[in-house]
Amino acid sequence: MRADAQRNRQALLGAAERLLATRGLTITLDDVAAEAGLNVATAYRHFANKQELFEAVVREEIDRAASIVADAAANPDAEAGMRDFLAQTLALITTKRSLHDILTPGVADRWLSELDARLEPLLGELIERGQRTGVVRAGVQPGDLGVVLQMLCAVTDIPSSDPEALRIRYLELLLDGLRATGGSGSLPGRAPSSRVARQSLEQEMKSRTHRGAGHAVRADPARG
Amino acid sequence: MRADAQRNRQALLGAAERLLATRGLTITLDDVAAEAGLNVATAYRHFANKQELFEAVVREEIDRAASIVADAAANPDAEAGMRDFLAQTLALITTKRSLHDILTPGVADRWLSELDARLEPLLGELIERGQRTGVVRAGVQPGDLGVVLQMLCAVTDIPSSDPEALRIRYLELLLDGLRATGGSGSLPGRAPSSRVARQSLEQEMKSRTHRGAGHAVRADPARG
Amino acid sequence: MRADAQRNRQALLGAAERLLATRGLTITLDDVAAEAGLNVATAYRHFANKQELFEAVVREEIDRAASIVADAAANPDAEAGMRDFLAQTLALITTKRSLHDILTPGVADRWLSELDARLEPLLGELIERGQRTGVVRAGVQPGDLGVVLQMLCAVTDIPSSDPEALRIRYLELLLDGLRATGGSGSLPGRAPSSRVARQSLEQEMKSRTHRGAGHAVRADPARG
Amino acid sequence: MRADAQRNRQALLGAAERLLATRGLTITLDDVAAEAGLNVATAYRHFANKQELFEAVVREEIDRAASIVADAAANPDAEAGMRDFLAQTLALITTKRSLHDILTPGVADRWLSELDARLEPLLGELIERGQRTGVVRAGVQPGDLGVVLQMLCAVTDIPSSDPEALRIRYLELLLDGLRATGGSGSLPGRAPSSRVARQSLEQEMKSRTHRGAGHAVRADPARG
DNA sequence: TATGAATGAGAGTTCATTCAT
DNA sequence: AATGAATGAACTCTCATTCAT
Structure with missing residues (x-):
């Protein structure tokens, strides 16, 4: 790919990420392009449609995040490892409100399902070590950590003067x-398998991106 | 004439509730009016705009729910009371996907902030009893129950063949x-005060309803 | 380098011809270029704009067709000559739906006006011979054959299980x-002079190519 | 329907007819609405989409034309009847270039297929009377008149200083x-049955209206 | 008062055409 | 000379909201 095209593609992804973070799924491709200093049509040269751009953002994030989280889970101290894994992942998702917005509900689950192949063994081992050390009760499964993560995400949404403390x-x-x-x-009961959700990403985004809230309330009901 | 208006208002609220439940925030005021067997313009006689109608739906739910939940919290057995309180509230929110869709994230928190005046004393007492019985650790505050509720809501979003078991x-x-x-x-740290969130309801809905993802993606985007 | 350009030009013309034949005027210059294995910009090196390319296709066809038809008209048997002339021309136009699509209405007329210089004398002679033999009534003029041709073209457009029989x-x-x-x-009255139409080619194509029906209608215009 | 709506609907049909007549299928719904002094959205209240409006124009014309033509065909003098039928129909189609543009190719055929039920018996009788009087050869069928009409339409497209004379x-x-x-x-051979084409009207219009010539040549290649 | 109808302001997408490599 | 990429201007269709009956 040509240098400028590469640059523009990145600009678009960056713009999308930024806007998704601040304004959620309701953004316009025109907005994204403008934020990137480009024309909409250029966005369409790089992505077949709005959805594809959004998905690209998500996948980018996931790829960038994967190694970070895996490292945390590799901590030899089981309790610290678990805490770090959860905290880091949470931090990532929190920072990237785009991810959060797009993926919720089911954020962590989906996220995990993407990381699955890499992560599940690590988490399994983490849990086992924890159980041997007595910091994890019997019956806990890798999938539980995904759910716990999801619960923490929910906490993130609570407005607070000190969100960190809350978390x-x-x-x-x-x-x-x-x-x-x-x-x-x-x-x-049993923890959900974290392998399920992958296929539904596309579906989900479609339903959430398509015909969002419509035109909805006029920002400035100016005239009529 | 007063009776007619009252009936229409209820019809609109009911229609909105039903459609929000099944189709989420993407519904049109036209749709709502049609479902109610009325005309859009009539909706505008009752509600200043789309947002107000949606908010009215939420408040309706909350009012209807308040007493139910308060009863659960009044259970003399502290542990059972806590479990019942959480389960019942959860059930309510789950049933009314409309609420869920509109209010998530922050659902329980907001919800609680509405119930606040009525509920906080009850919850406080519940916790105290629990602490005396040894089923609640030190430092737990009423606001924590709201957060716990929110975390359970997150679990609700995980697709599962047996959601009940998961919960x-x-x-x-x-x-x-x-x-x-x-x-x-x-x-x-400390639990969040449950009084905060009320003001943000309006804001939140605006941002989530506003400028939906616009119009659909072509069914067949390829050729023509 | 001259050879390359020549080859590319031909590739473009060929591609345009093929696509026009199958898809009519709705084709994109991008499509044409792709079919030719080239880039749009290259098309613009060879043709000032879409219209010029399309016109070039038409002129190409006409040139290729001219001699064929002239031969038919040279048949010494007047009746056979006339029949052959009409049939062959018709066949040509029918085969090249591109021509048909672009040029109708006015196809034969225009076509004839292009061939004019070469054809009119031949046709005149054909008619004269026919009149002497009694197979052509008095007052028939070369231009009439053009019109007759056009009428036969119209027949071609009638859907039929046996189009040949119809013709x-x-x-x-x-x-x-x-x-x-x-x-x-x-x-x-009098037959139209076949010399008129030439100038209107450009005009006509412009109006027919211009501001197509815009973009597609939603495949599923109903919901979303 | 309310009075103003009725008026607007007619205005839209009229505008469409006029613009179709002058500019063919390439017109924009925005154009039509503007010509009618209305907003596009109003057009969409009356017609589900562009195509439906265009089809409505066609059907309107057809309905308006039906009786006129039937009358002509009822002439007791077979030859005059035939001539009148053809001339009147031709005049109608010629006047309404919209019809012509939309329906060509296959104009008369389709047109006839619409009139079929009413017309075919009349035409059959006309031919029979003609055959008895000796002004119609053996083997002529109602469908032939449709084809003849189509051939005359083709003549109409020939630019001439005296089109009437040509016709x-x-x-x-x-x-x-x-x-x-x-x-x-x-x-x-045999004349085509005039009953076939009806179903293809929708198809035809779709293909001709959809993605017309695309955006095609800029009217005023102003900038770039 | 309630309704049918109208409207302005987008949003997504496409394409002829031009610019930078 | 040829390409990849960029762009502006449309075009279709939708929807919250307001006006006229």
Whole structure:
């Protein structure tokens, strides 16, 4: 690809990421192009349609995130590893509101399903080590960590003057829930397999991107 | 004449609720009016704009839900009360996907902020009783229950062949986290005050309703 | 380098011809270039714009066709000559739907006006011979053959399971009309001069190519 | 329907008719609306899409034309009847270039197929009477008149300083062909049934309206 | 008061044409 | 000379909202 094209493609992805982060899925391709200093048609040279651009943003994020998270999960100290894994992943998703917006609901699950091949073994081992050390209760499965992550994401949405503190508070609560020495023994039921969701990404985005809230409320009901 | 208006208003709210439940925020005011057997213009006689109608739906739900949940929280058995409170609230939100769709993220928090006046004392007492019985760790505050609720909502979004089982699994995990006898002692930080969020409702809806993803993507974008 | 250019030019013309034949005037210059294995910009090195390329296609066809038809008209048997002339020309136009699509209406007329210099004398002689033999009524002029041709073109557009039979049926009817021994004597009025139309080619193409029906209608215009 | 709506609907049809007449199928719905002094969206209230509006124009014309033509065909003098039928129909189509543009190719055929139920018996009788009087050769069928009409339409497209004279000239030629006492006896083959084409109207219009000539040549290649 | 109808302002997408490599 | 890429100007269709009956 030509140098300028490369640059423009990146500009578009960056613009999309930025706007998605601040304004969510409701942005216009015109907006994205403008933010990138380009014409809409140029966006269409690089991406078949709006959806494809958005998906490209998501996949980019996922790729960039994968190694980071995997490293955290590799921590030899099981408890620290678990905490780090959750915290880092959470931080990533939080930073990239685009991801959050696009992927919620099911954010972490989907995210994990993308990382699956790489991550599931690591998480399995992490849990096992934790169980041997006594910081993880019996019956915890890799999929549970995905769910826990998702629950933490929900916490992220709570407006607060100190979001970080909030996240820590409930991270502890959840880690304690995962440890649960005095509790009800092993967890009832089973964790969801994290492999399911992959195919639904496209579907989901389509439904959320298509005919969003329509034209909805006029920003400035100017005239009529 | 007063009766007619009242009936129409209810018809509109009902229609909106139904359509929001099934199709989410993408619905048209025309659609709502049609579902109600009325004309759009009539909707505008009752509600200043789309947003107000949607908000009215939410408030309706909240009002209807308030007493139900309060009853659950009044259970003399602290643990059962807590479990019931969470389960019932969760069930309500889950049933009304409209609520969920509109309010997520921040659903429970907002929801709670509405119920606040009525609920906070009840929850506070519930927690206290729990702490006396040993089923609730030190430092747990009413606001924490709101957060826990929100986390459970997130679980609801995970696709599963047995969603009920999933909810139970993580309800237990969270209750254990709230009990956490063997854990790290009291929770770090503080629960969010449940009073904050109210004002942001309007804002939030605006941003989520506004400038949807515009119009559809061609069914067959390829040729013509 | 001269050879390359020549080859590319031919490739473009060929591609345009093929695509015009199959898809009519709706084709894109991008399409044409792609079919030719070239880039659009290259098309613009050879032709000032879309219109010029299309016109070039037409002129190419005409040039290629000229001699063929002239031969047919040279048949010593007047009746056979006339029949052959019409049939062959018709066949040509029919085969090249591109021509047809672009030039109709006015196809034969224009076509003839191009061939004019070469053809009119031949046709004049053909008619004279026919009149001497009694197979052509008085008052028939070269221009009439052009018109007859055009009428046969119209027949070509009628959908039929046996188009060939249709063409023959009306070719006979027209030949009988040209003979018309028992009829109203000589034809009223005069045949059009075949020299007129040339200038309007450009105009015509412009109006037919210009501002197509814009973009497609949604495949599924209903919902989304 | 409300009075103003009725008026607007007519305005749209009229505008479409006028513009179709002058500019063919390439017109924009925006253009039509503007010509009608209305907004595009209003056009969409009355017609589901561009195509439907155009089809409505055509059907309107057809309805308006039906009785006129039927009357002509009812003339007791067979020859005059035939001549009148052809001339009147021709005049109609010629006046309404919209019809012509939309329906060509296959104009008369389709047109006839619409009128079929009403017309075919009349035409059959007309021919029979003609055959008894000796002004129509053996083997002529109702469908032949449709074809003859189509051939005359083709003549209409020939630019001329005296189009009327041209039409008369070839009308005579064709009538002589239909009479053909001295000719080759009965016509070879069979006339097309005029019943076929109806279904293809929609198809045809779709293909001709969709992605017309694309955006094609800029009217004023102003900038770039 | 309630409705049918009208409208302005987009949003997504396409394409002829030009610019930079 | 040829290409890849960029662009401006359309065009179709939608929808929140307002006007006229």
